[in-house]
Amino acid sequence: MSGGRFPLRQGIPTDSMLASPCLLWLLAMTFSLVPRAQPLAPQKSEEEEEEYETVSTSTLAAPCDYDRCRHLQVPCKELQRAGPVACLCPGLSSSALRPEPPRLGEVQIVAEEGRAVVHWCAPFSPVHHYWLLLWEGNGAPQKGPPLNSTVRRAELKGLKPGGTYVICVVAANEAGESQVPGTSGEGPERMAFPSFGPCSRLSMPPRPVTLVHAAVGVGIALALLSCAALFWHFCLRERWGCPRHRVAGAL
Ligand SMILES: *[C@@H]1O[C@H](CO)[C@@H](O)[C@H](O)[C@H]1NC(C)=O
Numbered sequence: 001m002s003g004g005r006f007p008l009r010q011g012i013p014t015d016s017m018l019a020s021p022c023l024l025w026l027l028a029m030t031f032s033l034v035p036r037a038q039p040l041a042p043q044k045s046e047e048e049e050e051e052y053e054t055v056s057t058s059t060l061a062a063p064c065d066y067d068r069c070r071h072l073q074v075p076c077k078e079l080q081r082a083g084p085v086a087c088l089c090p091g092l093s094s095s096a097l098r099p100e101p102p103r104l105g106e107v108q109i110v111a112e113e114g115r116a117v118v119h120w121c122a123p124f125s126p127v128h129h130y131w132l133l134l135w136e137g138n139g140a141p142q143k144g145p146p147l148n149s150t151v152r153r154a155e156l157k158g159l160k161p162g163g164t165y166v167i168c169v170v171a172a173n174e175a176g177e178s179q180v181p182g183t184s185g186e187g188p189e190r191m192a193f194p195s196f197g198p199c200s201r202l203s204m205p206p207r208p209v210t211l212v213h214a215a216v217g218v219g220i221a222l223a224l225l226s227c228a229a230l231f232w233h234f235c236l237r238e239r240w241g242c243p244r245h246r247v248a249g250a251l
Pocket of ligand 1: 147148149150151
C-alpha cells in the first residue's frame with residue numbers, strides 16, 4: 001500500500017517541477033500567439049462582412065419602403081438616396097413620355113357634409129404633380145388645384161345631395177399629362193369606367209333631411225287615411241246604413 005503511494009508522492013514534485021517550465025513555455029506561447037491570433041480573427045470576419053455586403057447590394061438588395069398608394073409617400077428615388085444601403089425601386093417609364101394614368105381607389109362619401117375623399121395610386125411613371133377633374137352633369141369639367149407628387153388623397157367639397165358626378169385623377173410630368181377617358185369627343189357621363197382606371201362615378205345620397213321629410217309625409221298620409229276610415233266607419237255608415245243591414249231588412 002505504502003509502496004504504491006511512494007512513487008505517486010515522488011511523482012508529484014517531479015511532475016510539478018517539470019510542469020512549471022512546461023506551463024511557462026505554454027503560457028509564453030499562448031501570449032505570443034494571442035496578439036497574432038487577435039488580428040487574424042477580426043480580419044476574417046471583416047472579409048465575411050465585406051462579402052455579405054457585396055452580396056446584399058448586388059443580388060439580395062431589399063425593396064424600398066415605398067407604397068405607391070400611400071398618402072404623402074416620398075418618391076422612391078429619394079428613399080434610395082437617403083438609406084445607408086441602396087434599396088430597390090419599382091421600374092418607371094421614361095420621363096420623356098407622359099405618365100400612365102393613376103389608379104383611382106376608394107371614394108369615401110361624407111353625405112351630411114357634401115364631401116368626398118378620393119384616394120389614388122401612383123402610376124409606374126415619373127410624376128411631377130396631380131390634379132382632379134370633376135364633371136357635374138354635361139358641363140365642362142372643373143379642374144382642381146395642382147397637388148405635388150407625394151399626394152395620394154384629396155377632398156371634394158360642396159357636392160350636392162342626390163347629385164351624380166364623374167371624378168378623374170390626372171398625373172403630369174414634363175412630357176405631358178396622363179390620358180382621361182372621354183376628354184376627346186363625348187363627355188364621360190355616359191361612359192362605363194373600368195375599375196383600376198383613373199376615373200369613377202360618384203353618386204351622392206339624397207340629403208338625410210329630405211329622407212326625414214319623406215318619412216313625415218308618409219306618416220301624415222297614413223294618419224289622414226286612418227282618419228278617413230274612422231270617419232266613414234262612424235258617420236257615413238250611420239247615415240246611409242250598413243249594406244248588410246239593408247240586405248237583412250229586404251229578407
Ligand atoms: C406636398 O403636399 C402636401 C399636402 O399639401 C404637403 O404636406 C407636403 O409638404 C408637400 N410636399 C412637398 C415636397 O412639397
